[in-house]
Amino acid sequence: MDMVEEIMVSVYCLAYNHEKYIKDCLEGFVKQKTNFKYEVIVHDDASTDNTANIIKEYADRYPDVIKPILQKENQYSQGVYIIDKFIEPILKGKYVAICEGDDYWCDMHKLQKQIDILENHPEYVACVHQTKAVNSSTGEFSLCSKLRKSGVIEIEKMLLDRGPVYHTSSLFYRKKALENKPDFCYIVKGVSDYSTEFALALKGYIYYINEVMSVYRQFTESSWSLKVRDNILVKEKYYQDMIALLKAVNTYSKYKYKDLLDKTILDFKYQMWKLNPQISVLKDDDFSKLSLRKKIKIIMRSILKKN
Structure with missing residues (x-):
């Protein structure tokens, strides 16, 4: 050809x-x-x-x-x-x-496979695939995506997950789909991968190929993953940014996915409260929505921290 x-x-x-x-x-x-x-x-x-x-x-x-x-x-x-x-x-x-x-593609046919999908399916706005995550410190590896079958990724799956459904090194999308980015893409700077994921998901279908075609290096010297792992303040700021982003997505989508987004926001709040437990969180309206087990865990941690 x-x-x-x-x-x-x-x-x-x-x-x-x-x-x-x-x-x-x-x-x-x-x-x-x-x-x-x-x-x-x-x-x-x-x-x-x-x-x-x-x-x-x-x-x-x-x-x-x-x-x-x-x-x-x-x-x-x-x-x-x-x-x-x-x-x-x-x-x-x-x-x-x-x-x-600091990441790389490990399949020389990656771009060809992805363009073939989008050229043949105008209803898809993007195509992604499985990525292997390699720990730069230990050499251990895992798979980034929890998905194990090729197919369309349901938007509900993306909105519910606390982590990305796919890694950025796998993303291949129609340029016109992001020509007019939603305002929520600029709410917080530190979580741009997530805002892009949500912006595309709200525009149309995203197709997932269950093949490893890229490698994500975790915990490299100047990487975001290392900063989050080793710094509680950075991790707390990340949770705050994600909550702000999800609230903005909720508004942008005119609360179409309110129940899903509220559930994910609550999960991020719980993670943040675990990280830095304070008795004052009991006044947060969302605290009452936690399970009894989670409430007890936060209360006990805050008491122990105070003592």
Whole structure:
């Protein structure tokens, strides 16, 4: 089959101090076997290690594929929405795929498999797949998604889960589906993966392929997963951000999924109360909705903490 000349898929990659991992990521991009043209926008946010030089090297070797954006000053620390400002305005493809600089794709047919699904099913807004999570400290691995069968992911499943139903490195979506993002995508900056997941789910069907086609590295040096694992304050802030996001999704969807979202919000509150138990949480209206066992656990922890 002849190569289509117009760019069909735009991939974007956010990198920062990923010197140890970025080669695997870039190799995963350039080794894709497709019958269409694709581009990869690699944004380096002023890394202090050798990440930018490695990206330059690949851009020189694969100029038709790798297109770097190399910042001289860190944008994230200045509160800039990097994707909105630097990446989305230049994406040429009909479809978009994502992979962070410390993760990588392990199936050279990933993009082809996903585009085939969406080209044949106009009712789907996105296609995702299974991802293997590797603990960078121990080498242990697990599967990111709890799903074990290919098929459409029900929106109820996404709204109920306390974690993402799929990993971002598996996401492949129609660019037009996110051209006008809901306001809730900008409520909190630290949970953008979730806001994107909800924004797509509210637009249409998402199809899941039960095949491992990407690898998620957990607990790398500058990763979000490490910050959350090792810092109680960061974890508490994450719970607060998720609650704020879910409330905004509730409003945006005109309370169509209120029962589901309220249940998930309560679960996040419980996790937050467990992390930092206070007697004052008894005054929260949602506290009465907990099971007796959970109420007792929070009360006992708050008493022990006080003593």
